[in-house]
Amino acid sequence: MHKEITITIGGTAAGRVVGGSRIAEIAPLLSGEPEVFVVYDEQVSWVAGEVMAAVPGVRGSIAIEATEEGKSMETVLLIARSLLEAGASRKALVLAVGGGITTDLAGFVASIYKRGIRYANVPTTLLAQVDAAIGGKTGVNFDSYKNMLGVIVQPVFTFICAEVLQTLPRRDFLSGAAEMLKTFVIENEDDHYARALAWISSGSTDGQELILAAAAVKAGVVSRDPFEAGERRKLNLGHTFAHAIEHEARLRGEDVTHGEAVAMGMVLAARVADALGVSSGLEASLTQDFTTAGLPTQCPYPMETLAEAMDKDKKAEGGLVHFVLPERIGSVVIRDLSVAVALNALITN
Ligand code: GLY
Numbered sequence: 001m002h003k004e005i006t007i008t009i010g011g012t013a014a015g016r017v018v019g020g021s022r023i024a025e026i027a028p029l030l031s032g033e034p035e036v037f038v039v040y041d042e043q044v045s046w047v048a049g050e051v052m053a054a055v056p057g058v059r060g061s062i063a064i065e066a067t068e069e070g071k072s073m074e075t076v077l078l079i080a081r082s083l084l085e086a087g088a089s090r091k092a093l094v095l096a097v098g099g100g101i102t103t104d105l106a107g108f109v110a111s112i113y114k115r116g117i118r119y120a121n122v123p124t125t126l127l128a129q130v131d132a133a134i135g136g137k138t139g140v141n142f143d144s145y146k147n148m149l150g151v152i153v154q155p156v157f158t159f160i161c162a163e164v165l166q167t168l169p170r171r172d173f174l175s176g177a178a179e180m181l182k183t184f185v186i187e188n189e190d191d192h193y194a195r196a197l198a199w200i201s202s203g204s205t206d207g208q209e210l211i212l213a214a215a216a217v218k219a220g221v222v223s224r225d226p227f228e229a230g231e232r233r234k235l236n237l238g239h240t241f242a243h244a245i246e247h248e249a250r251l252r253g254e255d256v257t258h259g260e261a262v263a264m265g266m267v268l269a270a271r272v273a274d275a276l277g278v279s280s281g282l283e284a285s286l287t288q289d290f291t292t293a294g295l296p297t298q299c300p301y302p303m304e305t306l307a308e309a310m311d312k313d314k315k316a317e318g319g320l321v322h323f324v325l326p327e328r329i330g331s332v333v334i335r336d337l338s339v340a341v342a343l344n345a346l347i348t349n
Contacts, residue, residue: 039094
């Protein structure tokens, strides 16, 4: 029996998140689809192969190299050209199989191909299962800016399959684990945060119940605020700092995963929250928790070097940045602060 979560926007079902244990269970989700085109990350070709074996309506497949450099308009055009050459009509459905880069790219192509066709996601990383593949954010990088070109269009479904995580490298697993912990810092029903910490530390990859719980939190937020006018900003907890850390790492040619940057970013957000009296002792407790989980907590770069990148962050509006600050586990607030105020809180605490 599939577990299913519906994303409802303006009273209408806009998409669903479906849990399953085996890849073949995707077949009923695509029954009656005459034209499925699979866009997949070549690193998980085995997943795409199993999908194609299980789904009779697959008309074509397009392999991509899913890298940040390749998350570009060039790849969008390459996929669009492949769809066109294969004769994809307006009835076609693009099925993205891969991590967040693949689902962002494939969803963006689908949203503009012939003025928009449907797409669905089979996320193959923990990060995409709990975050990137849910909620309809699609797009590509442009110049030095991440996700600068894109649209928000909901996937028809996101199939969260336990089997695909079997080959996920531990470092990638931990990257997704950071996003899961972020989700439960935002909303912590049923003590999910502590249970997630225990699961992540255990080394087991079998965490379908927690993954679907995180997906449900995200689906709820997206249902209430699909276009990030308010509440959805909470999902950016730790991300203003994380993007700055990733930017600095790129400049230095260093390797930091998104989740590692998010873990460090959440600790920095907690430091600001503690300094402003929004929380008390949260930096220390998050540091301890994330260390137990095997995540980095100390940003290796001087705080001043993060400032410029944060100033340029696309979320900056009118000189202020929407900082998401944790009050305690299960509750965050949004404060519009200048980068200077945030930096001062970081440096003096
Ligand atoms: N990754 C945050 C969001 O989808 O809003």
